[in-house]
Amino acid sequence: MNTVEWSDALLLDFEPMDTVHREFVDLLALAQTAPDDALATTWRAVVAHTVRHFGSEDDWMRKTRFASAENHILQHRVVLNVLREGLVMAEAGRLAEVRDMAGELAVWFAKHTQSLDAALALHMRREPAGISAGAGGGATRQTAGGHTAQARY
Numbered sequence: 001m002n003t004v005e006w007s008d009a010l011l012l013d014f015e016p017m018d019t020v021h022r023e024f025v026d027l028l029a030l031a032q033t034a035p036d037d038a039l040a041t042t043w044r045a046v047v048a049h050t051v052r053h054f055g056s057e058d059d060w061m062r063k064t065r066f067a068s069a070e071n072h073i074l075q076h077r078v079v080l081n082v083l084r085e086g087l088v089m090a091e092a093g094r095l096a097e098v099r100d101m102a103g104e105l106a107v108w109f110a111k112h113t114q115s116l117d118a119a120l121a122l123h124m125r126r127e128p129a130g131i132s133a134g135a136g137g138g139a140t141r142q143t144a145g146g147h148t149a150q151a152r153y
């Protein structure tokens with residue numbers, strides 16, 4: 001099985017993404033090393049975190065009108081659906097399939113981070129100050145109509 005491991009090659013120099021990616025690696029590592037009776041619980045945590053992880057990236061892409069958003073958002077949706085199927089399998093006791101999925105997810109994550117996420121991080125670093133991704137943070141942005149809107153991320 002391909003076990004996930006943090007490496008500086010995964011750093012994208014955009015702190016909000018790097019933080020969430022480190023958390024993802026930690027949670028996936030927990031699932032990959034979980035005993036059988038803890039696999040469903042740890043996988044559920046991976047899925048819940050991934051909802052938040054992909055949701056933040058999708059929000060950034062939409063709010064900044066990122067050119068490659070469509071493909072990236074679609075990839076997130078497909079992968080999240082697969083992970084949710086994995087949860088159903090874990091709860092049904094199909095643990096070998098979930099462990100295979102975890103290995104595939106580790107490989108996918110490294111590729112995705114170094115391609116689509118790297119492009120998004122580069123884009124976000126160039127965004128004007130005010131795009132804040134911290135939990136509970138907010139930013140004041142000018143809407144098309146010239147009104148000022150308070151956006152929460």
Ligand SMILES: [Fe+2]
Nearest residue numbers: 021053057117
């Ligand atoms: Fe990501």
Ligand SMILES: [Fe+2]
Nearest residue numbers: 057112116117
């Ligand atoms: Fe992504």
